[in-house]
Amino acid sequence: MRQILLLTIGMFTLGFDAYVIAGLLPDIGKTLRISTSQTGQAVSVFTLCYALAAPIFATLLSGKSIRRILVWALAVFSLGNGASAIASSFTMLLIARAVAGIGAGLYSPLAATAAASLVSKKKRGRALGMMLGGMSTGTVVGVPLGLIIAEHLDWHATLWFITVLGLVAMFGIMIWFPSFPALAPPSLRQRVAMIANGRIAAIISITFLTSTASLGLYTYTASILQNVADIQFITPYLWAWGIGGVVGSFSIGALIDRTGRPDILMIGILATMAFAMFSLPFGLKLPSLSYLSFILWGAMGWASQTPQQHALLQLHPNHGAASVALNSSANYLGSAVGSALFGFAMLAGLTPSQLPFAAGCLVLVTLLGQWGIISSNKKYRKYAKRKNNHLDL
Template sequence: MKNVLLLTIGTFALGFDAYVIAGLLPEISTTFNITDSQGGQSVTVFTLCYALAAPIFATLVAGKSIRIILVIALAVFSIANGASALVTNFSLFLIARAMAGIGAGLFSPLASVAASSLVSEQKRGRALGLTLGGLSMGTALGVPLGLIIAEQIGWKGTLWVIAIIGLMAMIGILFFFPNLSAETPPSLRHRIAMIANKHVLAIVGITFLTSIASIGLYTYIASILQSIKGIHLITPYVWAWGIGGVVGSFSIGPLIDRTGRPALLTAGLLAVLALVMISLPFIFHFPVFVFILIFLWGVMAWAFQAPQQHRLIQLQSNHAEAVVALNSSANYLGGAVGSMIGGVALFAGLSSSQLPIASGCLLFIAFLGQLLIMLSNNKVRKLKIG
């Protein structure tokens, strides 16, 4: 499991980088003399490139050494984070964030493939759990740490720390990781057929809507806290979200195995998440409840992906890696779209305090969509039985 831990360090850096910018947004906006809505687009370009990197580069890396690809991905990711700290204008900052997203998007799905290839089938779930858990740990531990670092030496210092962690993982993989070859991805015809499959499309569509509402909203968490309650010290709230993410990431798997009802779990998670979002602006006079709701937001948001992936693998067992990558792309693409829509809404005059309500309404639509999927599947089963 030593090599899996190296992958986990890499995904920790990815999770750290993907979510810490939201907390640093006010400082970044001040540095470049821009609005929060403009600064939020740095999250948009990162998540957009993260989402698109895997499918774009999948064919190019087929048959190549996974170790070399992972090293290159982490090198791009780390150098881009260093560049993000060095640039002197916002346009160059956006380019650097885009490059960091490309490196992250190339590393993440390959890390999952490598983790499952390094261990026996009996330990595969644990290996994948460790690798994917690195993302949530990067949020739970890395993001608050990054905010503390930013308070002491500025937001650029946080990005340098992320770059160093990425380089550490890169060096470890370069010298200690075994040679594995990336599998040949499905053909273009198979990919089109997979995307055209209405069941796959429905599940991925729910992922996309949920990510617009959840990840997109997280981009503006600092602005929301400041707007509603004048809260400037957001670290405790980010801790609550991140710890909730760790709880959700590591608890949902056993729950899926125990119930055998991933679709029902998805519906439940969406219902709770919608209620949490809609309730947020109304409970800021009660600090304890703010922490509880943000904690629940983290739990539901991070737990949501596992049952979605489980259902997709059941539908496309012959192309499990490709269909999970498709869902991952939808997740981060949704986050990019959500960040962009949030920025446009703020620019148009919508108050930050109204963003959670808008997100909650979108999540309720996703919940209704999930119910329709379940009803449709039940009808299909009855027809088959009949």
């Protein structure tokens, strides 16, 4: 479907921008004469603004034309990237990345909701998988391309290229995307109740912890590779991570539609992610296994989002945009916290080679939390069944 493809192109551009920065951090640090932990905050500010923008704009702009919102989102996103390309100081770069993050935070959850609205319920998992697949393809294709551009020109040229891609996606949606209104937002009381709902809060908490570990660790990939195995050419490893992401994000939707159990799938995703992180420092020292950990890590990290979105849409079908926006906020807030947390950990004396172990431990904690959600859901279903049987009598 053309409409889904247009949304996917926009997500591709967002993925390109969000994940190429990790590979550009060493060059940005040299240009602006700042440390690795400082340059990592360029990722944190982008993801933090994304996290804050998603729920705010999902509320303010609900009822407006989704096409118009998506166009404005990509315009703001492109403006932020253009400003990033001309940044001559660290402060200017942080402000520009904040603007780009606001545009991304406005676009991503609405694109996912629009995709789910354009297909039948039976195909919703595949549609959501396409959205994340577009973003993960931005990593597997865009990140290596962006690093090649930076190598032959500089990191400014990479950001200019992303700006152009954002404008292309913007004009495509402006011309060919249908115009229909976003769903009316829940009231303030309903929104507070949504956050206070234990089942929704639990799902969002798992998303937050997963992205804190996965995306926070990804920010310092270059430092980890250099510290563990003195690897200077990081592009193949980012490529392996992105390839895994494409496989994971495109395949998880079909698995959800087939099994109907996104909560159980999350158990396998988190267990595999923990294994990948714990094995990463050892795998880098074995040429035959050096890329396997990155492939598994990328696949599980990207696959983790679709089950969460699907579960939230099942709980709140009438307020899909708001619930997906909350989940997107948790995802990017986790990335911001993870980037900052691991940066502070290195300032406190933790070496980059130790970061994968710290992230793996956090994933194990998240796995226990997901298991608790499944147990709680079983008890809830048994209670609801007994109650219904009682009412029937």
